[in-house]
Amino acid sequence: MDTTCExxxxxxxADHYLCQACQHAILAWLYEIPHQVAELRTMLEPTTGPAQRGGSGRAHAPLPVxxxxxxxxxxxHAHYLEDPHGDxxxxxxxxxxxxxxxHYIASDVPAVHRDAHGTAQVLQSRIATAWPRSGTGLTAWCTWHARYLPYAATRPFAASFYNDLExxxxxxxxxxxxxxxxxxxxxxxxxxxxWTLTEREDQLHIACTACPARLTPEEYATHRDQVMPAITAIALRIITAKAKAAA
Ligand SMILES: [Zn+2]
Ligand SMILES: [Zn+2]
Known part of the structure; x- marks a missing residue:
């Protein structure tokens, strides 16, 4: 039976806690994270602020980062999330x-799913640990999460994962x-x-910024093909009439 996205x-x-659009957003964010972190690495050094007029100097030297x-x-620490509903x-x-x-998701993956994408089983019962196949860099973790999203989206903690990631x-x-x-x-x-329909690169749906309307790319294409010929014709008529009036 189909369900409602949390x-x-x-x-x-059916049996999912997240809709396709929200899963799409998670995948886009997982792709975005390594780029954001690369950008952050270039910002580690503090920029020199403007000289302070009449300042009496600092009590401590400024931090180098x-x-x-x-x-x-x-x-x-890669700590285990005891309570995924907490902040x-x-x-x-x-x-x-x-x-x-x-690690939290891996501990929840049933035994039949283990090792499919790099989850190593440590103990026999419920304790497993996540281990990306390509090291433990950020990109590797993001890839791990992208691979496990089809499973995570069917678990009750899916909305918490979405909110935390956002x-x-x-x-x-x-x-x-x-x-x-x-x-x-x-x-x-x-x-x-x-005229406020907006497409955003990390969102599957095209959303209106003035009302709650949301369209899939296919729905938008159909809608555009239905309304635009008439709108273009009206615009052309107005332009032609103005040109005639000015002549
Ligand atoms: Zn959703
Ligand atoms: Zn609207």
Whole structure:
């Protein structure tokens, strides 16, 4: 039986806690993380601020690194998430965050799924540990999560994983100011008629920024093909009439 997505309340496939669009967003974020972290590595050194007029000098020498950046890309413990419903992302570096969630997901994977994509079984029963096949770098962890997403999306913790990952992306983007690219589309919104349909590179759906309308790329293409010929014809008529009036 089909279900409701726990994140966006849209239609989710049978026995899934996340819809296709929310799974698409997770995959896009997993792809984005290594790029964001590469950007952060270039920002570790603090920039020299403007000279302070009348300052009495610092009590301590300035730190040689930016702590807000180090907080995200520095080392940390890949701790087991005891409570995935709690707020576990605050202050956790991105590598430890990805490894922590991977170990949590691996511990939940049933025995029949083990070793399919690199989950090594440590003990016989419920304890397994995640181990990416290509090392333990950020990209390897992101690949691991992308491979296990079809499984994670069927588990009750899927929405928590989504929310935590989104929180991590917001933390990264706040520092790098590297936002996903957006593009305003040609056709008006089928619901509110505003010219505010927007495509965003990490989202599957095209969304209206003025109302809650959401369209799949296929729905948008059909809608555009239906409305644009008439709109273009009206625009042409107005232009022609103005040109005649000016003549
Ligand atoms: Zn959803
Ligand atoms: Zn709209």
């Amino acid at each position: 994140v966006c309340h849209g239609h989710a496939p 930016r702590l807000d950046v180090l907080d995200l890309i520095g080392p940390g 576990q992302t605050g202050g956790v570096p991105v590598g430890a965050f990805l490894a922590g969630w991977a 929180g991590m992306l917001l933390r990264l983007r706040r520092l790098t100011h590297a936002e996903p690219r957006t593009r305003r589309l040609q056709a008006p919104c089928p619901r509110c008629q505003s």
